[in-house]
Amino acid sequence: MADLLTEVKDRVLYLTLNRPDKLNAMSAEMMGALVDNLSRAATNPEIGAVVLTGAGRGFCSGGDIGGMRERNENANAGATQTIEDRVAGLRRGEEASLMLHEMAKVTIAAVNGPAAGAGLSLAMACDIRIASDAARFGTAFAKVGFSGDYGGTWSLTHLVGSAKARELYFLADVIGADEALRIGLANRVVPAASFKDEVHALASRIANGPTIAYGYMKANLNAALNHEFNELLDREAWGQTMTGRTEDHREAVKAFLEKRPPTFKGR
Structure with a gap:
């Protein structure tokens, strides 16, 4: 069975990490498929939002510990990649985090259970994190002598602040869903029994909303992490002008005056 499952429902693309016997530990096949599907979704007008979840x-x-052991044993036997090849391979996989963060569509991590290491990094690269009350979060890298990848140090610092991010990385303690919500790592916590329904309700609401406007919003919010206020004013003026030329904007104004819900078409 494929290491990544895909499904489109109500304009929502579901990408399901599918190695449940290993808590969906990453594989080369999984990450290659994830990068490919995110790349296609980014330019597909039929996709309004992306949900990343696990089977x-x-x-x-995060990383497959068994695979790490095999790689280390091969290295000891002299059969190993060069450092340059290893770095290049890791960067190819890390493109998944970059696309989740930068693509002009809202991305949602539906954290149904444990999210650790690079798995947590993937969740943090998304715009919104909805956690089941069964979810657990941990950076994990210190436990296996790694420094961290997939953008997690950047994302966690921006989500919870430098002091808390350092604590979570250095100690690698596991926290529950309620604590993740309290510190700003999770946006919402919902009961496991209704998790899938609540995720879909939120995702389909976004996917059928003003997706062009969401794209500009996301770009502005990303820029706000690193740009000065004056630069954001310029970006907002441009985005506001461009979205004001869309069919979605005209429909929303008309619907407001007619006292009815708008029907957005993403154009």
């Missing part, structure tokens, strides 16, 4: 009881446990 079974976990979201993603």
Whole structure:
């Protein structure tokens, strides 16, 4: 069975990490498929939002520890990649985090269970994180002598602040869904019994909303992390002008005056 499952429902693309027997630990096939599907979704007008989740009881446990052991044993035997090849391969996989963060569509991590290491990094690269009350979060890297990848140090610092991010990385303690919500790592916590329904309700609401406006909003919010206020004013003026030329804007104004819900078409 494929390591990544895909489904489109109500303009929502569901990408499901699918190695449930290993808590959806990453594989080369999984990450290659994830990058490919995100790349296609980014330019597909039929996709209004993307949900990343995991099969079974976990979201993603990060790197495959068994694979790490095999790689280390091969290295000891002299059969190993060069450092340059290893870095290049890791960067190819890390493009998944970059696309989740930058693509002009709203991305949602549906954290149904444990999210650790690079799996947590993937969740943090998304715009919104909805956590089941069964979810658990941990950076995990310190436990296996790694420094971290997939953008997690950047994302966690911006989500919870430098002091808390350092604590979570250095100690690698696991926190529950309620604590993740309290510190700003999760946006919402919902009961496991209604998790899928609540995720879909939110995702389909976004996917059928003013998706062009969302794209400009996301670009502005990303820029706000690193740009000065005056630069944001310029970006907002441009985006506001461009979205004011869309069919969605005209429909929303008309619907407001007619006292009815708008029907957005993403154009």
